[in-house]
Amino acid sequence: MDLESTIMELIISAGQSKSCAFEALSYAKNGEFEKANELIEKSKEAANKAHMVQTEFIGLDEGCGKLPVTLIMVHAQDHIMTSILARELIEELIEVYKNKPTLSSNVIHL
Numbered sequence: 012m013d014l015e016s017t018i019m020e021l022i023i024s025a026g027q028s029k030s031c032a033f034e035a036l037s038y039a040k041n042g043e044f045e046k047a048n049e050l051i052e053k054s055k056e057a058a059n060k061a062h063m064v065q066t067e068f069i070g071l072d073e074g075c076g077k078l079p080v081t082l083i084m085v086h087a088q089d090h091i092m093t094s095i096l097a098r099e100l101i102e103e104l105i106e107v108y109k110n111k112p113t114l115s116s117n118v119i120h121l
Contacts, residue, residue, distance in 0.1 A: 028057035
């Protein structure tokens with residue numbers, strides 16, 4: 012296994028996951044919830060790819076320090092965690108958008 016290429020694969024997958032999640036939020040803001048849900052699913056798929064690579068690294072290391080911890084590896088871990096957090100928060104925001112009353116229902120008619 013080429014360690015550096017595998018780490019880059021992890022970073023790319025995590026970045027794709029986060030990008031899809033933010034794109035989903037944009038669609039939700041416009042009331043396009045079906046498209047938002049599709050993008051959240053793509054986000055989850057990309058996150059799963061990243062998680063599989065991360066799990067492979069954990070297995071290779073066996074908790075014994077067999078893999079060198081480099082700055083790029085720490086950077087990759089940061090990307091995974093922030094993409095997961097972003098998607099989880101965005102999923103909650105999408106629910107808020109789905110359940111928000113329309114502006115016209117808040118208008119008081121005299």
